[in-house]
Amino acid sequence: DGGITQSPKYLFRKEGQNVTLSCEQNLNHDAMYWYRQDPGQGLRLIYYSQIVNDFQKGDIAEGYSVSREKKESFPLTVTSAQKNPTAFYLCASTDRGRNSPLHFGNGTRLTVT
Amino acid sequence: DQQVKQNSPSLSVQEGRISILNCDYTNSMFDYFLWYKKYPAEGPTFLISISSIKDKNEDGRFTVFLNKSAKHLSLHIVPSQPGDSAVYFCAASDGGGGADGLTFGKGTHLIIQP
Numbered sequence: 001d002g003g004i005t006q007s008p009k010y011l012f013r014k015e016g017q018n019v020t021l022s023c024e025q026n027l028n029h030d031a032m033y034w035y036r037q038d039p040g041q042g043l044r045l046i047y048y049s050q051i052v053n054d055f056q057k058g059d060i061a062e063g064y065s066v067s068r069e070k071k072e073s074f075p076l077t078v079t080s081a082q083k084n085p086t087a088f089y090l091c092a093s094t095d096r097g098r099n100s101p102l103h104f105g106n107g108t109r110l111t112v113t
Numbered sequence: 114d115q116q117v118k119q120n121s122p123s124l125s126v127q128e129g130r131i132s133i134l135n136c137d138y139t140n141s142m143f144d145y146f147l148w149y150k151k152y153p154a155e156g157p158t159f160l161i162s163i164s165s166i167k168d169k170n171e172d173g174r175f176t177v178f179l180n181k182s183a184k185h186l187s188l189h190i191v192p193s194q195p196g197d198s199a200v201y202f203c204a205a206s207d208g209g210g211g212a213d214g215l216t217f218g219k220g221t222h223l224i225i226q227p
Contacts, residue, residue: 004156040122042202042217043157090156099145099164099206102215104156 002027006091006105013085013112021076021108023091032074033102035090036060043090049074050096078110085112116140117205119218127226132190134221136203139184143205143216148177148188151200151220160201161188190223198225 004025013019025032031050035043045058049068063082068074074093078085088109092102118137126132136146144165149157163170163177163186170177176189190197203218 006156009154040219042117042219044217045215092156099147099162101147101159101162102149102157104158106156107154109154 004091004093004103004105006089006108009106009108011108011110013110015112016080017112018077018079019085019110019112021078021089021091021110023074023076023105024072025074025091025093025103025105026072027093027095027103028071029093029095029103030071031094031096032068033092033094034058034064034066034074034076035092037088037090037107046076046089078112085110114139115218116143117203117216117218119201119203119221121221122219123222123224125224125226126193128195129192132188132193132197132223132225134188134190134201134203134223136186136188136218137184138186138205140205140207140216141184142207145206146177146179146186147204147206147215148175149202149204149217151202157202193223193225195225195227198223 007022033048034046044060047066049055065077090107091105094100147162148160150160151157161175163179179186200220200222202220207214
């Protein structure tokens with residue numbers, strides 16, 4: 001079954017620690033995205049990558065970092081510089097067709113205390 | 114400044130009736146619109162889309178209507194079923210070709226009452 005796998009589903013960290021969220025896809029999609037969802041908010045774009053070894057900042061990139069060393073993988077690191085890291089994080093991918101819908105993973109709920 | 118607005122945070126509809134979810138946008142450069150459905154603790158799934166060259170697109174129980182002059186679109190679900198209870202996100206694309214040009218609304222929580 002093709003899809004996007006995010007792990008872990010729940011993650012707990014102490015304030016001041018960096019944490020990396022995993023995202024793997026086997027859809028052979030070129031483009032991958034990280035979104036953040038907060039209660040009562042829409043999805044906000046953190047980072048995106050349209051090809052391997054290249055990525056761009058989204059609307060709320062501060063305090064986050066990414067890498068794209070492989071087509072299948074797009075890990076997101078939430079650094080200690082992110083002021084409000086507790087949120088639901090969604091990874092998505094799409095092929096290069098114009099207006100192709102996003103395919104989302106099931107998300108990672110990060111709680112920082 | 115919200116470019117895509119879903120003004121109803123929640124909507125309650127009786128099973129079997131029609132559900133109408135609304136979405137307004139301000140950016141006249143948006144030329145493609147999508148609806149996503151999301152269950153709790155899961156990722157959103159694509160539901161239906163419409164290009165700005167059309168005013169209606171239908172897929173089974175789901176129909177999306179676009180009124181460009183009013184910068185308004187709506188999603189109709191008929192008949193509504195219990196499994197339709199979810200959060201629905203409206204999204205608009207500015208034609209950039211990728212999801213980096215996609216703007217999401219805040220979502221409407223649809224509750225189908227038995």
